[in-house]
Amino acid sequence: MELFEGVIKGDQRAIARAISIVESDSIEAAVLIKQLFLKSGHAIIVGITGAPGVGKSTLVDRLAAEWRRVDNRVGILAVDPTSPFSGGAILGDRVRMQAHTADDGVYVRSMATRGQLGGLAHATSDAVVILDAAGHDVVVIETVGVGQGEVDIAKTADVSIVVTVPGAGDDVQTLKAGIMEIGDIFVVNKTDYAGADRTAGEIKAMLGLQEFSESAWKPPVLMTQASTGEGVLDVLEAISQFDTQKTDKRDRRLTRARSRLLGILRDTFIERLEVGGKSGEALSNAVKEISEGLVDPYTAAEQIMGKLQ
Amino acid sequence: MELFEGVIKGDQRAIARAISIVESDSIEAAVLIKQLFLKSGHAIIVGITGAPGVGKSTLVDRLAAEWRRVDNRVGILAVDPTSPFSGGAILGDRVRMQAHTADDGVYVRSMATRGQLGGLAHATSDAVVILDAAGHDVVVIETVGVGQGEVDIAKTADVSIVVTVPGAGDDVQTLKAGIMEIGDIFVVNKTDYAGADRTAGEIKAMLGLQEFSESAWKPPVLMTQASTGEGVLDVLEAISQFDTQKTDKRDRRLTRARSRLLGILRDTFIERLEVGGKSGEALSNAVKEISEGLVDPYTAAEQIMGKLQ
Numbered sequence: 001m002e003l004f005e006g007v008i009k010g011d012q013r014a015i016a017r018a019i020s021i022v023e024s025d026s027i028e029a030a031v032l033i034k035q036l037f038l039k040s041g042h043a044i045i046v047g048i049t050g051a052p053g054v055g056k057s058t059l060v061d062r063l064a065a066e067w068r069r070v071d072n073r074v075g076i077l078a079v080d081p082t083s084p085f086s087g088g089a090i091l092g093d094r095v096r097m098q099a100h101t102a103d104d105g106v107y108v109r110s111m112a113t114r115g116q117l118g119g120l121a122h123a124t125s126d127a128v129v130i131l132d133a134a135g136h137d138v139v140v141i142e143t144v145g146v147g148q149g150e151v152d153i154a155k156t157a158d159v160s161i162v163v164t165v166p167g168a169g170d171d172v173q174t175l176k177a178g179i180m181e182i183g184d185i186f187v188v189n190k191t192d193y194a195g196a197d198r199t200a201g202e203i204k205a206m207l208g209l210q211e212f213s214e215s216a217w218k219p220p221v222l223m224t225q226a227s228t229g230e231g232v233l234d235v236l237e238a239i240s241q242f243d244t245q246k247t248d249k250r251d252r253r254l255t256r257a258r259s260r261l262l263g264i265l266r267d268t269f270i271e272r273l274e275v276g277g278k279s280g281e282a283l284s285n286a287v288k289e290i291s292e293g294l295v296d297p298y299t300a301a302e303q304i305m306g307k308l309q
Numbered sequence: 310m311e312l313f314e315g316v317i318k319g320d321q322r323a324i325a326r327a328i329s330i331v332e333s334d335s336i337e338a339a340v341l342i343k344q345l346f347l348k349s350g351h352a353i354i355v356g357i358t359g360a361p362g363v364g365k366s367t368l369v370d371r372l373a374a375e376w377r378r379v380d381n382r383v384g385i386l387a388v389d390p391t392s393p394f395s396g397g398a399i400l401g402d403r404v405r406m407q408a409h410t411a412d413d414g415v416y417v418r419s420m421a422t423r424g425q426l427g428g429l430a431h432a433t434s435d436a437v438v439i440l441d442a443a444g445h446d447v448v449v450i451e452t453v454g455v456g457q458g459e460v461d462i463a464k465t466a467d468v469s470i471v472v473t474v475p476g477a478g479d480d481v482q483t484l485k486a487g488i489m490e491i492g493d494i495f496v497v498n499k500t501d502y503a504g505a506d507r508t509a510g511e512i513k514a515m516l517g518l519q520e521f522s523e524s525a526w527k528p529p530v531l532m533t534q535a536s537t538g539e540g541v542l543d544v545l546e547a548i549s550q551f552d553t554q555k556t557d558k559r560d561r562r563l564t565r566a567r568s569r570l571l572g573i574l575r576d577t578f579i580e581r582l583e584v585g586g587k588s589g590e591a592l593s594n595a596v597k598e599i600s601e602g603l604v605d606p607y608t609a610a611e612q613i614m615g616k617l618q
Contacts, residue, residue: 030607033605033606033607034605034607034608037602037604037605037606037607038602038605040602041602250600253600254596254597254600256600257596257597257599257600257606258596260599260606261592261595261596261599261606261609261610262579264606264607264610265578265579265582265610265613265614266575266578266579268610268611268614269574269575269578269614270571270574270575272614273574283570286570287563287566287567287570288563288566290566290569290570291559291562291563291565291566293346293347293349293350295346296342296343296345296346296347297342297346297566297569297570297573298339298342298343298346298573299343300570301570301573301574301577302577304574305574305577305578305581
C-alpha cells in the first residue's frame, strides 16, 4: 500500500522497487499492477528499436530533453536481453541518469531477466503501467531490434520508431524481418556518415512495396544527427502527428491489451496444471513419456486437455 | 499418408513439404507430427549458436563433411529470424546446398516465420522430429544467438555449441546474456585473427566463475579456423564425448519434451478460449475493457479463468 502511494506520487525509489517486483514476476507483481492499472492510461508509449550502435540512446536522450522543455515527465525503459550479464546494464543506467541527475522528471531503467524472453515482455509491459501510473507523460521503450521477441515488445507501443544508420552492413540487411512492418516512423541517424540519402531512399523504396489505404498513416523517413540534435524536432513532430491518428492508437491499445491478457491466461493455465495434484502428475508423466519416445507431444497434450473437462 | 511414407524413406521433396506444413502451423502439422514422432529419437541434435559473421555456417558445413565421411546423414536447420524478409534465407539455402549437391545425405533448410518467435520455436522443434524420423543421424539447429528467443531454441538441443571470434567488439560483450550458460562447448573461430588466445582465455575465466560439481561436464573452449578445417576434428570429438554423458542427455530431452508439451498446451488452451462461444465473447470484452482502462489484465484473467470452472 505504501509502495502504491509512493509510485502514484512519482517517488523514484518506490518506482524502482515496483519495477524490481514485476521483474521477479512474483504474486506481489499481480497485486501491485491491479492497483496501479486503473491509474494508468495517460502516458503516450513510444517504442524505439534498432541494432546496437545506431544511436538509439542518444536519440532518446535528445527527445527526453525536448519533452522536459515543455515540462513533460519522461520514463525510459531500456530493454536489451543481449547485454552482458555482468551488470553492464545497470552501469549504463547510472551513466545515463547522470545527464538528467538534477532532474527528477526523467526516469531511466534497464529491463533485464534471467528467465525466458516471454518473462521480459511481461515485465516490460507491467513496468510501462508503473511509469504511466507514476505520472510520466511519455514512456519510452527502447529495444535492440535484433530478435523477433524484442520486435514484439516494441510493437505494443502507441507509436514505433525504427532507427538505422547509413550503410550499416548491406543497408537493406540492417532492416530485419518484421522491423519494416512495425515502423510508424523511420529514422536514419548519423547523417554525417556517407550514404544517408541512399539508405533513406532504400527504406522509402521498401515502404513503397507495401500497400497503404488512402486514409492510413504513411511512415515518414526522417534524417537525424542525434549527437548534435539535428532533426530531433522532426521526430518529435512526427510522433505527435501519429499520436493524433486516433484509430491507430485505439487499435494499438487493443493489441497491447490482448497480448497482455493472453500472456497472463497462458501462464495461469500452466501454473494451475502444475500445482494441481492430479494434473501435475499427469504433466510430469507425459513429459517423461515424450522424452522416451513413447507418446508424441500433440497426443499427450490432447490427453491432458481431455482430463480437464 | 503418402507424405508420411516419403519422409520415412528420406525423400527430400517429402521432407521439404513436411517442414513447410509445420511452418504454416496448421492442423495438418499436428497430424503429421503424431505419425512421425514415434519414428524419431535416434538422431543426435546439435545446437550451434553465435552472432552473425562468426562463421557458423562454414563450421557446420565442415562438420557435415566429417559426418558424411563416416556415412552419417545430416539435416541442418538454419534458424535466423533476423534475415531480411526478401527471401534471402531461401537463396542462402540454395548456395549452401550446392556444396552438397551431389549428396542426398545432407539436407539444408532455413526456418522462417511471419508470425511470432514462439511459432518459430515450435516449427523448429517439429522440423527436428521430421529430419530425425527421416533417418538423419545428426540434426543441426543453427541459430543466430542475438535474442533470448533464439537462445531458447538452441538450448533444447542434445548438445549446444557457442561460436565466437577473436575480439569481436568488446570481447566479453560478444558473449551475450544467457549464452554463456547454454554452451556445452565453446568455439573461438577465425584463429587467424589477432587475439584468439585472449578471447579463449576470457571465456575460460568466465566459465571459471561458474560452479561445476565434481562429476559435471566442464565446457571445453576450442579453437578453429573453419575456412581451412583446422580444429574441426576437436569439435567433433567434444560433441561425441558430451553425447556419452547419459545423464545430461536425458535431462536435455526432458527439458525439450517439457517445453514442447507446455507450448502445445498453452496454444490449445487459448485456441479453445477463442473459439468457444461464451469464452470467446468474454475474451474480446475483456480485451476491450483493458484497453479502455476499465479493468486491469490480472483481474480480467482471473474472471475468465473463474468462469471456466
